[in-house]
Amino acid sequence: MSSSAKRALRVLEFVSDSDHPLxxxxxxxxxxxxxxxxxxxxxxxxxxxxxxxxxxxxxYVLGAAADRLCxxxxxxxxxxxxxxxxxxxxxxxxxxxxxxxxxxxxxxxRIASAPGTAEVTNAPAIGDTRALGDTYAGKAILAFLxxxxxxxxxxxxxxxxxxxxxxxxxxxxxxxxxxxxxxADGGTGMKVAFPIRVGDAAIAALTIDGPVLxxxxxxxxxxxxxxxxxxxxxxxxxxxxxxxxxxxxxxxDPDNILMERA
Amino acid sequence: xxxxxxxxxxxxxxxxQATQRVLKVLLAFAVNAKPRGVTALSRELGMNxxxxxxxxxxxxxxxxxxxDPTGELYQLGYRLxxxxxxxxSEFDIVALARPALEQLHALTAExxxxxxxxxxxxxxxxxxxxQGPRVLRSxxxxxxxxxxxxxxxxxxxxxxxAEVGSYLTxxxxxxxxxxxxxxxxxxxxxxxxxxxxxxxxxxxxxRNPHHSSAAYAIFPIRDTSGRAHAIITIGGPRERFDxxxxxxxxxxxxxxxxxxxxxxxxxxxxxxxxxx
Numbered sequence: 289m290s291s292s293a294k295r296a297l298r299v300l301e302f303v304s305d306s307d308h309p310l311x312x313x314x315x316x317x318x319x320x321x322x323x324x325x326x327x328x329x330x331x332x333x334x335x336x337x338x339x340x341x342x343x344x345x346x347x348y349v350l351g352a353a354a355d356r357l358c359x360x361x362x363x364x365x366x367x368x369x370x371x372x373x374x375x376x377x378x379x380x381x382x383x384x385x386x387x388x389x390x391x392x393x394x395x396x397x398r399i400a401s402a403p404g405t406a407e408v409t410n411a412p413a414i415g416d417t418r419a420l421g422d423t424y425a426g427k428a429i430l431a432f433l434x435x436x437x438x439x440x441x442x443x444x445x446x447x448x449x450x451x452x453x454x455x456x457x458x459x460x461x462x463x464x465x466x467x468x469x470x471x472a473d474g475g476t477g478m479k480v481a482f483p484i485r486v487g488d489a490a491i492a493a494l495t496i497d498g499p500v501l502x503x504x505x506x507x508x509x510x511x512x513x514x515x516x517x518x519x520x521x522x523x524x525x526x527x528x529x530x531x532x533x534x535x536x537x538x539x540x541d542p543d544n545i546l547m548e549r550a
Numbered sequence: 551x552x553x554x555x556x557x558x559x560x561x562x563x564x565x566x567q568a569t570q571r572v573l574k575v576l577l578a579f580a581v582n583a584k585p586r587g588v589t590a591l592s593r594e595l596g597m598n599x600x601x602x603x604x605x606x607x608x609x610x611x612x613x614x615x616x617x618d619p620t621g622e623l624y625q626l627g628y629r630l631x632x633x634x635x636x637x638x639s640e641f642d643i644v645a646l647a648r649p650a651l652e653q654l655h656a657l658t659a660e661x662x663x664x665x666x667x668x669x670x671x672x673x674x675x676x677x678x679x680x681q682g683p684r685v686l687r688s689x690x691x692x693x694x695x696x697x698x699x700x701x702x703x704x705x706x707x708x709x710x711x712a713e714v715g716s717y718l719t720x721x722x723x724x725x726x727x728x729x730x731x732x733x734x735x736x737x738x739x740x741x742x743x744x745x746x747x748x749x750x751x752x753x754x755x756x757r758n759p760h761h762s763s764a765a766y767a768i769f770p771i772r773d774t775s776g777r778a779h780a781i782i783t784i785g786g787p788r789e790r791f792d793x794x795x796x797x798x799x800x801x802x803x804x805x806x807x808x809x810x811x812x813x814x815x816x817x818x819x820x821x822x823x824x825x826x
Contacts, residue, residue, distance in 0.1 A: 292566070292568055292569045293568060293569045293572035293573070293605075293608045294608060294611075294612065296569045296572075296573070297612050297614065300633070301632060301633070304632065304633045305632075328566055328569075329569070331566055332566040332569040332570050332573060333573070335566075335570060335573075336570070336573040336574070336576075336577055337577075338573065338577075350633065353577055353580055354633045356580040356581075357576070357577070357579070357580045357626065357630050357633065358630055358631070358633050360579060360580050360583035360626060361583070361626040361627075361628075361630045361631065363583060364583055364625070364626060369820060369821065370821070370823055372820060373666055373667060373668040373669070373673070373820060374668060374669075376643075376644060376666060376668070376673075376675045377668045377673045377675060377691055377693075378691075379644075379675070380673070380674070380675040380676065380690050380691045381690065381691030392628055392631070393628075397628075397631050402642075402644070403642070403644065403645060405644075405676060415631045415632075415633070417631050417632070514691075518668075518691075521668070521669050522669075524669075525669065525823060525824070529823065532823060534619075536618070536619070536625060537616070537628055538619070539617075539619040539621075540616065545628060547628070547629075547631065547632060
């Protein structure tokens with residue numbers, strides 16, 4: 289394995305993670321690398337357009353090629369383009385931003401969103417990856433996995449110090465309602481996640497990312513039932529044409545997918 | 551502290567060759583994300599198979615690439631999600647059409663709607679409602695079958711013949727989704743005839759035949775292949791917004807829509823995949 293390439297990829301991830309432009313010295317200090325090594329890595333990454341100089345300074349930010357790679361990866365999920373009209377419909381009726389999260393091993397990752405029409409809405413981050421038990425989107429998927437898979441998730445979560453649903457009834461209530469609830473930012477209400485099921489298992493979740501409910505809803509009452517109808521239509525499409533909803537990473541053992549930094 | 555020990559450019563270039571080869575292989579998948587094998591990559595990048603193999607090993611070890619489901623080829627890896635790239639540069643029809651909706655409403659003072667295909671229906675996903683005792687209404691988010699109403703059929707007409715045929719077969723027997731009469735929607739022949747008439751013009755001006763009803767201007771927003779991303783409809787009661795008034799304002803309406811139509815041509819319209 290090329291260790292210089294490996295170092296360059298570490299530098300790339302560090303630049304990606306940072307909330308501010310980074311200079312050679314800071315990268316070298318945090319990654320415990322020699323400044324000359326970091327400089328060479330940045331040189332190679334710059335040539336590949338994976339990083340670029342921030343406003344002609346000596347500090348670096350992610351480059352356009354990094355965005356293109358992430359976009360190409362996301363485009364591999366055909367469910368994304370098929371879901372966008374439904375996300376837009378859900379955003380137009382709820383007023384809030386909506387998102388599509390797909391299962392990635394024991395994680396969920398947001399790969400699409402449609403902006404809400406309300407005056408203030410969330411701007412969800414594409415590529416946001418969380419352990420299934422961590423968020424309402426993940427719980428909507430987790431609740432509709434088999435008992436064996438849920439047990440495997442719990443074991444994995446324990447091993448990797450991840451969030452597992454606190455009690456079994458937590459997932460039972462999600463199954464009963466057909467959706468998981470989460471507290472909206474600011475604690476002003478609840479947001480909702482609906483599973484997308486193919487066969488017996490959930491492969492993804494559609495979420496309404498803003499406060500749309502004050503309390504646990506009656507699944508038969510509007511507007512919850514209206515949202516459910518939209519999600520059901522997308523599920524019907526998945527049932528009719530499952531090949532279009534295939535996940536490019538479904539063949540990898542979930543235990544082997546780790547999103548933490550090496 | 552300032553970093554000053556800059557190695558000579560030539561030295562950097564020499565030392566970085568291996569890294570640059572690895573990055574070159576990775577970037578090949580940004581241009582074309584289709585899974586491929588060593589031979590195809592070697593040919594594509596002009597690198598020998600040994601170099602490609604070493605680069606793939608590095609990228610696989612870091613999960614920047616993974617094997618595809620067949621196990622034979624290489625595909626982009628899930629580690630790339632951690633790069634936290636921006637949202638795909640997709641055509642966000644709602645955001646892009648909003649200024650046009652506002653300008654059309656300002657021009658006409660009538661209701662303006664943005665509608666798309668969702669499954670087998672037309673759904674209005676953004677609108678500006680006119681104010682007053684008699685205005686045109688279209689319920690946001692409410693689905694209307696693609697063969698019912700002129701607005702729906704404008705979206706239907708911009709699908710391929712095969713897609714229209716498959717839609718009509720699945721929708722048969724054709725049923726009205728609204729209380730108002732809509733003769734073209736009631737038979738397959740009627741739908742096809744209306745589709746032919748719609749396709750003959752770049753936009754549709756339409757007056758509902760019912761007493762006290764509305765007139766509309768319906769504009770498809772198309773990609774380069776002629777498929778519709780969406781339609782924008784301006785409509786109002788015939789006593790103040792009939793076809794002569796619409797025709798008077800038509801040049802200015804089209805002027806407002808020009809920039810949006812140009813932008814729309816840069817992106818492919820979404821695929822038509824309807825549930826059974």
